[in-house]
Amino acid sequence: MQQTGIRRRAKRWLRDSLPFWLLLPTILILLAVQVYPALYTVWLSFQERNPAGWEFVGGANFRRLFGMGLFGESIGHTTVFLLGYAGLTLVIGFVIALLLNRKLRFSGLYITLLFIPWVIADIIVGIAFRLLVVPDYGLLSGILQNPALFPPNGLSILTAVPPRPWIGDIPFPPAPAMVYLILASAWRALPFVTLLILAAMQTIPSELVESSRIDGANPRQVIRFIIIPLILPTLVVALFSLTLSGMNGVGMVFSLTGGGPGSSTEVLSYMLYSIGWRQLEFGRAAALALLIAAVNWLLIGGTLRLTRVEERSH
Amino acid sequence: MPRISRKRMESLLVNAALIAICLFALVPIATTLLISFKGERDIVRNPPNILPCDTPTSAFDWRECRWALEGYERVLAAKPSEGGLFPLALTGNIVRVYIPNSFMYALTTSLLVVLLAGMAGYAFSRYRFRGHRALLVSILAITAVPLLTNLLALYQIGATLRKAQIPIHDDRIFLIVVYIGFFLPLSVWIAKGFFDAIPRDLDEAALIDGCSPFGALMRIIIPLAFPGLMAVFLLTFVNVWNEFIAGYLLVAKNEFKPAMFGLYEFLGQNIINLQVVAAACILIALPIVILFIFARRAFFSAMIEGAVKG
Numbered sequence: 001m002q003q004t005g006i007r008r009r010a011k012r013w014l015r016d017s018l019p020f021w022l023l024l025p026t027i028l029i030l031l032a033v034q035v036y037p038a039l040y041t042v043w044l045s046f047q048e049r050n051p052a053g054w055e056f057v058g059g060a061n062f063r064r065l066f067g068m069g070l071f072g073e074s075i076g077h078t079t080v081f082l083l084g085y086a087g088l089t090l091v092i093g094f095v096i097a098l099l100l101n102r103k104l105r106f107s108g109l110y111i112t113l114l115f116i117p118w119v120i121a122d123i124i125v126g127i128a129f130r131l132l133v134v135p136d137y138g139l140l141s142g143i144l145q146n147p148a149l150f151p152p153n154g155l156s157i158l159t160a161v162p163p164r165p166w167i168g169d170i171p172f173p174p175a176p177a178m179v180y181l182i183l184a185s186a187w188r189a190l191p192f193v194t195l196l197i198l199a200a201m202q203t204i205p206s207e208l209v210e211s212s213r214i215d216g217a218n219p220r221q222v223i224r225f226i227i228i229p230l231i232l233p234t235l236v237v238a239l240f241s242l243t244l245s246g247m248n249g250v251g252m253v254f255s256l257t258g259g260g261p262g263s264s265t266e267v268l269s270y271m272l273y274s275i276g277w278r279q280l281e282f283g284r285a286a287a288l289a290l291l292i293a294a295v296n297w298l299l300i301g302g303t304l305r306l307t308r309v310e311e312r313s314h
Numbered sequence: 315m316p317r318i319s320r321k322r323m324e325s326l327l328v329n330a331a332l333i334a335i336c337l338f339a340l341v342p343i344a345t346t347l348l349i350s351f352k353g354e355r356d357i358v359r360n361p362p363n364i365l366p367c368d369t370p371t372s373a374f375d376w377r378e379c380r381w382a383l384e385g386y387e388r389v390l391a392a393k394p395s396e397g398g399l400f401p402l403a404l405t406g407n408i409v410r411v412y413i414p415n416s417f418m419y420a421l422t423t424s425l426l427v428v429l430l431a432g433m434a435g436y437a438f439s440r441y442r443f444r445g446h447r448a449l450l451v452s453i454l455a456i457t458a459v460p461l462l463t464n465l466l467a468l469y470q471i472g473a474t475l476r477k478a479q480i481p482i483h484d485d486r487i488f489l490i491v492v493y494i495g496f497f498l499p500l501s502v503w504i505a506k507g508f509f510d511a512i513p514r515d516l517d518e519a520a521l522i523d524g525c526s527p528f529g530a531l532m533r534i535i536i537p538l539a540f541p542g543l544m545a546v547f548l549l550t551f552v553n554v555w556n557e558f559i560a561g562y563l564l565v566a567k568n569e570f571k572p573a574m575f576g577l578y579e580f581l582g583q584n585i586i587n588l589q590v591v592a593a594a595c596i597l598i599a600l601p602i603v604i605l606f607i608f609a610r611r612a613f614f615s616a617m618i619e620g621a622v623k624g
Binding site: 002015018019020023025026027029030032033034036037038039040044048060077096099100102104106110111112113114115116117118119120121122124125126127128129130131132134136137138139141142145184187190192195200241244245246247249250251253257269272273277285286290292293296299300301303304 | 319325328329331332333335336342343345346349357358360361362363364375425430431434436437438441443449451453454455456458459460461462463464465467468469470471491492494495496498499502509510512527549555556557558559576577578580581584586589591599602603605606607610613614615617618622
């Protein structure tokens with residue numbers, strides 16, 4: 001009698017604590033792979049490597065990072081890249097989503113074809129775009145390197161030096177390689193953004209659009225006053241997500257430009273790699289990683305707040 | 315009458331625009347395919363020609379096309395080419411070493427992610443406990459954390475573990491754990507969404523009919539959640555297959571590195587032989603593209619579950 005009582009109690013305890021056991025492995029792995037390394041990076045940013053081991057150097061890593069000429073330049077490159085990448089992807093994604101957001105016989109086919117870039121690795125996309133503009137032999141080089149079209153000497157995207165900046169040290173207009181990097185990155189990000197916007201558009205009740213049409217709104221007014229305001233939260237979430245992926249994506253830079261020519265495509269994420277693994281300055285790289293992580297967390301916080309607002313409004 | 319024709323006109327225009335966009339979107343893929351089937355003498359030409367089909371007399375003659383498998387042969391070659399500029403060129407290694415590595419990493423990671431995300435997603439969907447919401451929001455926040463900023467610390471941890479010489483530990487296990495840690499949060503979120511879509515009445519009905527809780531899970535929940543877990547598996551598989559920077563930096567020995575690293579190294583050694591690089595790209599991307607085309611519904615449902623709600 002007593003034994004069955006114990007067994008029943010054990011069974012109940014097991015059942016009540018089941019969610020804990022189900023979640024435990026996930027929590028442990030996330031603590032080990034996400035939380036601990038983040039704290040470790042904070043510690044690392046105040047250390048410097050000596051032959052004897054690590055030494056606490058206070059804010060020296062940050063001071064030296066800010067003192068690097070390349071740091072300011074890289075912030076400029078990153079800003080130019082992010083503006084071009086996020087702007088281009090959002091605008092084109094919005095237009096494609098508008099086109100897809102109606103009953104079409106082949107919309108399944110279009111979506112499948114449009115989404116193939118989404119599953120291709122950034123390294124491969126970088127190589128595919130690079131093959132097109134390899135000096136002399138790339139398929140586009142015949143057009144780009146034609147002096148008649150691009151005076152005076154033709155244009156070699158991977159080697160052309162950036163034009164003189166218009167204002168101070170701000171790297172604008174960007175080097176041809178940067179424009180090309182933006183195009184390649186936007187090409188890969190486009191499917192994701194298109195689907196995000198399309199999914200939001202499909203939640204708009206069609207009666208709303210029809211009744212405004214009947215009231216005399218032209219298509220442009222429907223887009224301007226009905227569609228955009230209703231999907232605005234999604235557009236901002238897409239913008240944040242693009243900024244996150246643009247800030248932290250590094251594969252495309254590796255395989256397309258390698259940061260060059262010169263330092264004209266050296267964005268912050270690539271700079272983190274060069275300081276850390278080329279110069280082996282882990283403390284200084286950790287300082288840079290913290291700055292990037294701070295921006296990441298601002299974007300993540302914004303996304304969370306926005307999606308919660310969305311939840312509440314539904 | 316004129317209204318119908320206007321509608322038809324509009325739909326025609328939209329279709330035309332979409333076809334143009336699709337073609338444009340496929341240009342980089344098509345050109346890579348094209349390059350991969352060219353021979354060396356059609357690669358090293360200035361100015362370049364798009365199709366290898368010109369003859370001395372005419373610009374295009376389809377009977378004279380010189381399609382070649384040279385690029386693929388050199389990627390698949392069992393031995394490095396000895397006369398090449400780089401005698402130790404990795405030709406062959408991509409297929410023999412790097413692709414199997416990637417397959418192993420992607421398969422192991424995604425199986426474990428499905429298991430863990432299934433467990434956690436089920437707990438979040440079916441139980442209410444203290445800290446439920448806080449934990450769920452933390453996991454949602456971590457979903458968006460990119461690998462890059464944690465990589466320095468992970469690299470140092472990996473080096474420490476390597477020095478400690480733990481008997482069964484090697485870099486491959488470390489990399490798999492890192493991959494799980496980075497692809498699990500999104501998967502937990504996706505799995506929870508799929509479990510939420512299964513009505514609770516179903517498991518309660520099974521319990522009333524005399525099913526044990528475990529039996530209800532195995533007979534009712536798992537079969538219904540299978541498409542969702544499959545979507546998690548496919549998404550994780552593609553993400554790991556396509557990952558570059560962690561596989562490159564966290565693994566010390568080249569023989570354990572994944573295909574994306576092989577491709578990156580290959581690029582440095584073969585930049586003149588465009589057809590070989592293109593063939594390697596096609597060989598590595600093709601399995602994933604085929605997988606995507608056949609299982610696109612699973613991909614889209616996973617993505618909408620994860621991206622739109624997250």
